[in-house]
Amino acid sequence: MLHHEPPGSGTAPLGRPARRAAPVFVLMIALICGAVAAGRLWTAGAKSDRERAVHSHRVTATTTGPAKAPPVATRFGSTPQAVAPAVWEQPEHVRRSGTVNVPSQTPKGRAVTIRVDDAGAPTPPPGSAADRAFTSLSGGTAAAGVVGVTGTAVVFLVRRRAEGQRLAAWEREWEQVEPVWSGRLRRGSGAGDGGD
Numbered sequence: 001m002l003h004h005e006p007p008g009s010g011t012a013p014l015g016r017p018a019r020r021a022a023p024v025f026v027l028m029i030a031l032i033c034g035a036v037a038a039g040r041l042w043t044a045g046a047k048s049d050r051e052r053a054v055h056s057h058r059v060t061a062t063t064t065g066p067a068k069a070p071p072v073a074t075r076f077g078s079t080p081q082a083v084a085p086a087v088w089e090q091p092e093h094v095r096r097s098g099t100v101n102v103p104s105q106t107p108k109g110r111a112v113t114i115r116v117d118d119a120g121a122p123t124p125p126p127g128s129a130a131d132r133a134f135t136s137l138s139g140g141t142a143a144a145g146v147v148g149v150t151g152t153a154v155v156f157l158v159r160r161r162a163e164g165q166r167l168a169a170w171e172r173e174w175e176q177v178e179p180v181w182s183g184r185l186r187r188g189s190g191a192g193d194g195g196d
Contacts (some may be wrong), residue, residue: 022155026151030151033143033144034141034144034145037140037142041140045131045135048127050126055117056115056116056123057116057118059088059089059090060088060112060113061086061111061113062109062111062112063084063085063102063106063107063108064084064085064087064108064109065084065108066106066107066108067083067105067106068084081103082106083100083101084100085097086098086100086112088120090120091118091120094120096120100114100122101114101122
């Protein structure tokens with residue numbers, strides 16, 4: 001059945017700016033959430049790096065064996081580094097030993113600079129600004145994406161429901177107007193007469 005909508009229906013020009021504003025609003029909220037998430041990640045990363053720098057000390061270690069290629073498990077997601085057994089003193093006059101990262105092909109007996117924590121255990125260096133920027137941008141982009149997709153889905157569902165309600169209301173109004181408009185009331189005995 002073909003329906004023609006009257007000029008005052010829900011697709012009137014007054015409804016169109018709102019239909020265009022919703023995606024813009026969702027985009028703005030997504031960008032704001034992404035920026036806030038990136039800023040918080042940057043701040044948290046900077047604080048963590050400052051704390052790590054306070055408790056990280058450079059010491060000189062001496063290798064007690066040749067460098068070995070890194071295990072396969074350490075190669076994913078990081079720069080592979082060779083490892084070698086080494087000895088060092090930290091805190092002072094406390095001899096420690098363990099496996100440390102070294103340049104590839106480092107021979108036995110070579111002095112290397114390592115970072116250790118307050119207890120003398122090897123620790124990674126504090127993160128760089130580039131690492132922090134990458135983490136912040138990745139997290140901000142992910143947050144913006146999640147908010148954008150969720151907001152778009154909500155707008156779509158609200159529009160579908162409103163459209164369904166509008167069409168149902170229009171159908172109810174048409175059921176009342178159609179018998180008069182088509183002339184069935186004049187020809188038949190009443191609105192309930194289905195014959196032509």
